[in-house]
Amino acid sequence: MIYCEGVHKKYGKVRALHNVSISCRKGEILGLVGANGAGKTTLFKILLGLVTADHGKIEIAGDGAKKIGGIIEKPALYHYLNAHENLRLFAKMQGADSSKNALEASLEQVGLPVHRTDPVRNFSMGMKQRLGIAVALLNNPSCLLLDEPFSGLDPLGIEALKKLILDLTQQAQMTILISSHIIDVLSTVCTNLSIIHNGEIVQTGPTSTILAACTKSYSLCGNELKKAAFLSDYDTVSNGDCITISASATEISEIIFKLSQQQIAITSCRPLIDLQQLFNAKEK
Structure with missing residues (x-):
């Protein structure tokens, strides 16, 4: 069109x-x-x-x-x-x-x-x-x-x-x-x-x-994230009920699955996109 x-x-x-x-x-x-x-x-x-x-x-x-x-x-x-x-x-x-x-x-x-x-x-x-x-x-x-x-x-x-x-x-x-x-x-x-x-x-x-190619970290929010001991295996920064976690798209899916298994509810999951990488990305 x-x-x-x-x-x-x-x-x-x-x-x-x-x-x-x-x-x-x-x-x-x-x-x-x-x-x-x-x-x-x-x-x-x-x-x-x-x-x-x-x-x-x-x-x-x-x-x-x-x-x-x-x-x-x-x-x-x-x-x-x-x-x-x-x-x-x-x-x-x-x-x-x-x-x-x-x-x-x-x-x-x-x-x-x-x-x-x-x-x-x-x-x-x-x-x-x-x-x-x-x-x-x-x-x-x-x-x-x-x-x-x-x-x-x-x-x-x-x-x-x-x-x-x-x-x-x-x-x-x-x-x-x-x-x-x-x-x-x-x-x-x-x-x-x-x-x-x-x-x-x-x-x-x-x-x-x-x-996904320009996302290296995510913002995860939930009231009980501190109960998830396995999150200490990742590079994280806490901010109240939210954390910024360095992870790939595959890893974040696995993390959310593990949290659900532990009955820890996620209120939001937001990709943190590297805008500089996005704007300067060259098509392969």
Whole structure:
């Protein structure tokens, strides 16, 4: 659905993208990961047609008036208008259905209240993100680009947005490309990851495989971890009811199994990813 091959882009003498190639299939969520200035936003702008690549091949598949929609950085909304008025205005700009029923269906699709009439400036960041996605979904695009959609959201907002993204892929078979610095979130929603560093894609592959290779320790939390004497065999650092433990993916599975055998409950297990290794990883 989304295909780029050999994309290059310079701003004057500054190289923003160099020989970038990515692909994303129907119903897939692809995560684009990289440090600030790596080239993520430039690539998104090229895919949305806001910036022209210097060289390279770009193909966006899909039917209808709009093949791809997206949000770059923050949703571009009119904060003095309410949600209905924002949607109606953008629908007319894009030649989409601006009837009351269509607008209410758009709001319901992203989980926003249909009867709220106060200005968007009163909305939480999560609600603004949802409204921005509703605007991006006007004219039913097959592909959706989300640039740092989780930034500024609280944990409940992140979970709600994750559910919306997963629903769009599962129910509408939408293809979604997401950039984010929040690796923990991408690990739970993305089928594959592409790592971009200094304008180049240095690695692409299954999310679990890429993150496991850059994970050397985990944060384990549980009320009775101190009772597990075997944990002294590992390099650990305690912090209240949690420990940081140096272990591979295979070892952490064995550790959790041993804890369950001793009836010691784990409340959370979080991989601690080496971001420097992730961003600088070279594809073999």
